[in-house]
Amino acid sequence: MARAATTTDVFNAVAEPRRRQILDLLAAAGPCAVGAIVIALGLPQPAVSKHLGVLREVGLVSVEKHGQSRVYQLNAKEIQAVHEWTRTFERFWTHKLDRIKHRAEARARAQGHPFAIAAAAARKDRAS
Amino acid sequence: MARAATTTDVFNAVAEPRRRQILDLLAAAGPCAVGAIVIALGLPQPAVSKHLGVLREVGLVSVEKHGQSRVYQLNAKEIQAVHEWTRTFERFWTHKLDRIKHRAEARARAQGHPFAIAAAAARKDRAS
DNA sequence: TTGACATATGCCCATATCGGCATATACTCA
DNA sequence: TGAGTATATGCCGATATGGGCATATGTCAA
Numbered sequence: 001m002a003r004a005a006t007t008t009d010v011f012n013a014v015a016e017p018r019r020r021q022i023l024d025l026l027a028a029a030g031p032c033a034v035g036a037i038v039i040a041l042g043l044p045q046p047a048v049s050k051h052l053g054v055l056r057e058v059g060l061v062s063v064e065k066h067g068q069s070r071v072y073q074l075n076a077k078e079i080q081a082v083h084e085w086t087r088t089f090e091r092f093w094t095h096k097l098d099r100i101k102h103r104a105e106a107r108a109r110a111q112g113h114p115f116a117i118a119a120a121a122a123r124k125d126r127a128s
Numbered sequence: 129m130a131r132a133a134t135t136t137d138v139f140n141a142v143a144e145p146r147r148r149q150i151l152d153l154l155a156a157a158g159p160c161a162v163g164a165i166v167i168a169l170g171l172p173q174p175a176v177s178k179h180l181g182v183l184r185e186v187g188l189v190s191v192e193k194h195g196q197s198r199v200y201q202l203n204a205k206e207i208q209a210v211h212e213w214t215r216t217f218e219r220f221w222t223h224k225l226d227r228i229k230h231r232a233e234a235r236a237r238a239q240g241h242p243f244a245i246a247a248a249a250a251r252k253d254r255a256s
Numbered sequence: 257t258t259g260a261c262a263t264a265t266g267c268c269c270a271t272a273t274c275g276g277c278a279t280a281t282a283c284t285c286a
Numbered sequence: 287t288g289a290g291t292a293t294a295t296g297c298c299g300a301t302a303t304g305g306g307c308a309t310a311t312g313t314c315a316a
Contacts, residue, residue, distance in 0.1 A: 001273090001274055001275055001300075001301075002272085002273055002274060002275090002299095002300060002301030002302055002303090003131065003134075003144075003272075003273040003274060003301075003302065003303075004143070004144070004145070004273090004274090004302090005301095005302065005303090006131075006302080006303075006304095009143065009145075011142060011143045011145075011148075012143045014139060014143075015132070015137065015139045015140045015142075015143040016131075016132065016303095016304085017132070017137075017139075018304095020139075020213070023217075024216070027216065027217055027220070033262080033263095034262070034263060034264090035261095035262065035263085044305080044306075044307095045262085045263075045264090046263090046264080046265080046305085046306075046307080046308095047304075047305065047306085048263095049263060049264055049265085050264085050265090050304075050305090051304090052263095052264095053264080053265095065312095065313095067262090067313070067314070068261065068262050068263085068312070068313040068314060069261095069262060069263080069313095070262080070263065070264095074217075074220065076217040076220030076221060077220065077221045079214050079217045079220075080214075080217075080221050082210065082214045083211070083214035083215065083217070083218065085148070086207050086208075086210045086211035086214060087211065088152070088155065089151075089155055089202075089204040089207045089208075089211070090211065092155070092202065092204030092205065092207075093204060093205045093208050129270075129271075129303090129304055129305055130269095130270060130271035130272050130273085130302085130303050130304060130305090131271080131272065131273075131302075131303040131304065132272085132303095132304090133271095133272065133273085134272080134273075134274095144273095144274085146274095161292080161293095162292070162293060162294090163291095163292065163293085172275080172276075172277095173292085173293075173294090174275085174276075174277080174278095174293090174294080174295080175274080175275065175276085176293095177293060177294055177295080178274080178275090178294085178295090179274095180293095180294095181294080181295095193282095193283095195283070195284075195292090196282065196283040196284060196291065196292050196293085197283095197291095197292060197293080198292080198293065198294095257316100258315100258316090259314105259315090259316090260313100260314085260315085260316105261312100261313080261314080261315100262311100262312085262313080262314100263310100263311080263312080263313105264309100264310080264311070264312095265308100265309080265310070265311090266307105266308090266309080266310085267306105267307090267308090267309105268305105268306090268307095269304105269305090269306095270303100270304100270305100271302105271303080271304095272301105272302095272303080273300100273301080273302080273303090274299105274300095274301090275298100275299095275300095276297105276298085276299095277296105277297090277298090278295105278296090278297090279294100279295080279296080279297105280293100280294080280295070280296090281292100281293080281294070281295085282291100282292080282293080282294095283290105283291085283292080283293105284289105284290085284291080284292100285288105285289090285290085285291100286287105286288090286289085286290105
């Protein structure tokens with residue numbers, strides 16, 4: 001198997017910097033026609049179209065025909081999944097003390113191999 | 129150019145589901161030896177080692193030799209970048225009214241091409 | 257209808273991927 | 287020293303990528 005397609009996941013779609021740029025732009029400027037994005041980001045038009053295609057397929061943007069131009073609109077709700085996942089780790093950078101405590105506990109657990117805990121976590125991960 | 133290397137970015141590293149599983153596991157169970165991860169996730173050992181290699185190179189985990197096993201520890205601080213980026217879009221799913229308002233404003237702006245706004249946003253994006 | 261404009265697509269290339277398998281490296285203990 | 291365990295690494299194949307370029311599609315305007 002090769003790498004997962006960029007259209008499989010919001011995570012994969014968002015891994016490309018230029019795609020993130022496009023999303024940032026749409027968030028800042030509101031719905032944009034392709035041409036506007038091309039000019040704003042200084043990218044060749046086919047590239048923009050292709051990136052928009054990926055974003056569209058993943059549901060991160062939606063299109064609306066307006067005459068001969070197509071206006072792309074951000075659908076940021078899809079980013080929420082990524083946000084939620086990262087939020088899981090929030091405690092690791094917000095409370096320094098907590099982090100130290102966690103490390104200590106974890107180190108203690110690591111002495112005996114934490115198979116049970118690990119397996120439980122894995123089950124939880126697979127469920128998500 | 130092909131797709132960016134998975135070791136370029138936290139975004140790219142995290143695009144792989146199994147890598148996310150490993151991170152989830154380390155967050156839940158604390159530092160783990162490779163063998164523990166192998167058993168917990170049911171993946172072949174070389175695969176786990178390679179994924180850990182990617183995570184290591186991006187700084188998402190750190191290693192510590194302990195006898196003949198290597199204990200990997202989560203360094204979640206690196207995930208904060210992703211968290212911050214997604215947080216930029218938070219307003220789009222938290223307040224429904226805000227979202228509607230934004231759309232309306234944006235639509236209005238879209239009538240005349242929002243080049244100036246777009247360009248400004250692009251500059252801001254490139255800076256980040 | 258013809259021409260100009262706005263987007264999308266198709267094709268080619270070089271590249272990096274992930275998985276599987278075999279094997280090298282590193283450490284421990286008898 | 288030699289066997290056994292724990293990880294890492296190298297090589298292979300199949301695949302999807304992203305950029306560039308040319309071109310097809312679709313739409314408006316005169």
